[in-house]
Amino acid sequence: MADKMATRDAYGKALVKLGQQYPDLVVLDADLSGSTKTKEFAKVYPERFFNMGIAEQNLYGTSAGMAISGKIVCASTFAMFAAGRAFEIIRNSIGYTHANVKVCATHAGITVGEDGASHQTFEDIALMRTIPGMIVVNPSDGTSAMKLLEQVVALKGPCYVRLGRSAVPMIYKDSDDVTIGKANILRAGDAATIVATGIMVSEALTAADLLSSEGISVRVIDMHTIKPLDKEVLLAAAKETKRIITAEEHSVIGGLGSAVAEYLSTNHPTPMAFVGQKDTFGESGKPEELKQKYGMTAVDIVLATKNLIGAKV
Amino acid sequence: MDINKLCQTAEEIRCSIIDEIKTAGSGHPGGSLSATDIMTVLYYYAMNIDPENPHKWDRDKFVLSKGHAAPVLYATLAHKGFFPIEMLQTLRKINSKLQGHPDMNKVPGVEMSTGSLGQGFSASIGMALAGRLDHNPGRIYVLLGDGELQEGIVWEAAMAAGHYKLDNMTAIVDWNGLQIDGWNDDVMTVKPIGSKFSSFGWNVIEIDGHKIPEIIKALDEAKNYKGKPTVIVAKTHKGKGVSFMEDNADWHGKAPGEDEAKIAIEELRGEK
16 A cells, blocks of 8 residues: 555545446546546546536536436536535535535645645635535545545435545555544544544644653544534543644634534533634645645644643643 | 417416415516416427426426526416415415425426526536436426526536537527616626527527417427527517516516506406
């Protein structure tokens, strides 16, 4: 197994496999099939692949029509233009109708890198989780992406799957259980809990190692499904570790941190810290440089954790 | 085909439109009345549908992309037998299946939830693509408003239908010339409509959208046309059949009162 893989590459592989399993699976793209990896599907099943051109609104409107006609639809473009530009189409034609469309959006977050602010979306999780009935999934590595995509295609109804551009460390083994709606506890600990999602999970694991070397043991949870949130695991973490730090490659407004806070504040108020994109746009740069500049690294998680538990920084 | 019978049915549907909107106290009579003759010919002549079996596999499907004309769709479906005519009295009321704009998950015979303009047209492209993939003989019909043509998604969808040569679909533009703020020509010019579609790869037929024989002929022609999708640009009058509503933007989204409804129905029945 490779030690690193982009979740979009896992998507390409999953589509080829699922295409064989599901004759009704169709894939649509908006002129980014090489980047989103839907081209892998197009090569094997050209008759079930539809390029809609640079027209994201119609990409999702057409997807709705195909799903309502009985197809399982995976429709891809960059997250900025899926959740952002086509939001209202997804809301009305896919969400309101409860169409069987999987919005598989790639190039999410700051790690888009050099393309800069116009292409770096920090709002997509916030937008998608406000749509009633929409399942929101944000895999942390290639293995879990494959496993979650298989479930996404098997279930009936709309899903948003957030996928990344850059290669990220493998976290899971093929034998691990990764199930939609069930968070995975990756590290045991009782001083605090880091609830992370997407590519921030591997940063959270590094942060846990750093903290452990200073004698601070933290729990690490991979919240790969943001909607529905695994409330049971969250509540236990809040009760047992009494401090929660969320970590996401997304705005601290409206994403995972907000979802966790919405739940805990009404069920078990818990002191929290939020690691993510502050209320600001990104810029061009290498993914690692940007993560550092905008505060989304293991070190940022360590600092937030220490501040929250009152440890010496 | 009994043209007189179709005219009579259109009259019944128009009366139901006035009645249901009057009872609701809100709704869109203008664009419902302009589309009534087209809807009547679709449901009583052109389309292969069965109210007893609304989900049969090879049915023709109709999408009301101008979703605010829900009253004409509901009245047509009710008269056709998809649900009881009495249900029209629940239009826009709390807990009703008959939402202000059509909901496919609530009303038998409604194929797509619409209301946000342009999206029904886009969905109909997906239905036509899926139908072709499945070798389904059913045809996709979609009705657009002229003001709706101002939405960008309409032209994204039109381009896709042309590109994929979707000759299993017929679009109809209800060209009544008016939108909420007034005449299209004053708000945002949409004409020439036919040549816009034809440059996007469509077969274009222009007709008088109130002449039933012309509607029949155009729908037949569209069905037999191969290699391109067809759009029927149907010149109509907003509020058709009710003198004080005709060509009057004020009646885009306003309900008639008791007295106005009475006069409207008398006019429609030819009693005045």
